[in-house]
Amino acid sequence: MGFRVGIVGVGPVGDRIYRVLKERDFPMDGKPVFMATRERTEKLADEEVLVREVSEEHFEGLDVVFFAGREGAKGASVQWGQVAVEAGAWVIDNGSDFRMSEGYPLVIPEVNMDAVTGENRHICSPNCSTIQMVVAINPIHRAAGIRRIVVSTYQATSGWGLAAMEEFEQQVQQYAAGEQVQFDPGIFDKPIVFDCLPRIDSFLDTYYTKEEMKMVDETKKIMGEPNLAVTATAVRVPVVIGHSEAINLELERPLSRDEALEILRDREKSPGVTVIDDPQNLKYPTQADCLKDEYKDEVLVGRVREDHTVEHGLNLWCVADNLRKGAATNTVQIAEGLIERGLLS
Ligand SMILES: NC(=O)c1ccc[n+]([C@@H]2O[C@H](COP(=O)([O-])OP(=O)(O)OC[C@H]3O[C@@H](n4cnc5c(N)ncnc54)[C@H](OP(=O)(O)O)[C@@H]3O)[C@@H](O)[C@H]2O)c1
Known part of the structure; x- marks a missing residue:
């Protein structure tokens, strides 16, 4: 039953x-x-x-x-x-x-x-880009307290829906055939093939987009931190499935790269996170990785670095399948x- x-x-x-x-x-x-x-x-x-x-x-x-x-x-x-x-x-x-x-x-x-x-x-x-960011940063927040988040996203066409996935694939074929690239301004206001568009959803009076404000407002609600400082830039990129994000954090307490990696590799402290971070061997996560069977429901984290331009700063990169975990x-x-x-x- x-x-x-x-x-x-x-x-x-x-x-x-x-x-x-x-x-x-x-x-x-x-x-x-x-x-x-x-x-x-x-x-x-x-x-x-x-x-x-x-x-x-x-x-x-x-x-x-x-x-x-x-x-x-x-x-x-x-x-x-x-x-x-x-x-x-x-x-x-x-x-x-x-x-x-x-x-x-x-x-x-x-x-x-x-x-x-x-x-x-x-x-x-939540919004797909909010989900993957919060899964990745919440364990860091528990360990060292996040004061401020600066995030830039690299979001796949599928985030808009089926029509955008199809339009992008048609544009690739039109481009390859040397034809004029067609686009529906009701989806993206420019062709997405071989371009990145720093507009997802509509512009607000503040000059931010709705997508950017979803990341700001939803993050605070989910984490129960109404005073958290969050600022976002959301960008559509010519990828069919999988969003990436570059995340800069300012923390309350110091956290080294090694300490952050130890937390993120601990499945109990960081559920849903898989770390791919081995620069010597050129290992870092990309959108193509989140389509692999072993990673399809994970938030992949890599490129963890201390940021010495601010007090207790940390940079990281995260990737997830926007249609699945997102x-x-x-x-x-x-x-x-x-x-x-x-x-x-
Ligand atoms: N794509 C992502 O990465 C993502 C991530 C997180 C959240 N979301 C959200 O998830 C939802 C679905 O996304 P999607 O990418 O699958 O969208 P989609 O490709 O546009 O598909 C939307 C589906 O909803 C149906 N529909 C629309 N209005 C309806 C209504 N009033 N009553 C009943 N059915 C209705 C459509 O029906 P017909 O087929 O009959 O037209 C279609 O099957 C959206 O709200 C989106 O914002 C999407």
């Missing part, structure tokens, strides 16, 4: 959720109920599945519903999140609509599963956490 599972949204994140549920033997009672904007069959996690048009009746009897739709007033969790909760399900939401709302737990299981009390059964999973895996781990705590039973 398992749980009745629903998945709303069947783009790359919905696909990975089903894949991760199967890989981790999540106790499911039959196949999930797949929902999207219209009914059809679709290949998900290498299986032909029936996708239903989302409607109230399809939430009946479900125990847990993973949301992987789009955001906004016409988006999946704004329209259907409450419906799912009222039907009796737990909602685990990849979208950004409720992440910063009062009373909505924003959860990375390695960091703050305790934020889930059962009071609100709509749980939010989205699907994190949500499935949240559901597993609910089972462990007897909240989903």
Whole structure:
């Protein structure tokens, strides 16, 4: 006997959720109920599945519903999140609509599963770039107290969704064939092929982008540190899957490279982290590494260095699969956490 599972949204994140549920033997009672904007069959996690048009009746009897739709007033969790909760399900939401709302737990299981009390059964999973950064730096914070974070991201096209992955691949082919490169300004406002775009999501009045402010605000909420200084620059790069981040930390107390590596290599202190840091042998993590089977759900950390330009400074580089640990895996781990705590039973 398992749980009745629903998945709303069947783009790359919905696909990975089903894949991760199967890989981790999540106790499911039959196949999930797949929902999207219209009914059809679709290949998900290498299986032909029936996708239903989302409607109230399809939430009946479900125990847990993973949301992987789009955001906004016409988006999946704004329209259907409450419906799912009222039907009796737990909602685990990849979208950004409720992440910063009062009373909505924003959860990375390695960091703050305790934020889930059962009071609100709509749980939010953070932004992909926030998840991998916080998994990597939280152990450092526990050991030496982080005062300030300066982060620059190098984010894959898949972070935008399926249409962006497809557009990038078409641009590569157009470029290779010597054709004019086409782009849809509704996705990125310039071609992404052979370029890096320092704009992810829309610009705000402050000249930051929404993506940058997600990293700032979500990090403080998850770590329970409202006064933490965080500043971010988010950049889209011509990579299909996998985000990288260059992270500069100012700490309360000194921490050497060796001490930081010892903490990050300790699975108990640093769950979900794998260190690849051996400069003499040219070993450091890249986006291609997070696609390897052994690393696909890990946050890879390397290039750990002391920064002597500030008091107690530390630099590091981290990499993760934005569709898996940055989205699907994190949500499935949240559901597993609910089972462990007897909240989903
Ligand atoms: N991609 C990432 O790296 C990443 C990381 C973290 C979080 N997220 C978040 O995860 C979500 C899914 O991302 P994605 O990359 O898979 O997006 P995507 O490729 O755009 O796919 C979105 C899916 O949601 C469905 N959908 C959209 N609006 C809906 C609605 N109102 N009701 C029901 N279904 C709806 C779409 O249905 P149709 O197929 O019928 O059009 C589609 O199947 C987004 O909220 C995104 O911000 C993504």
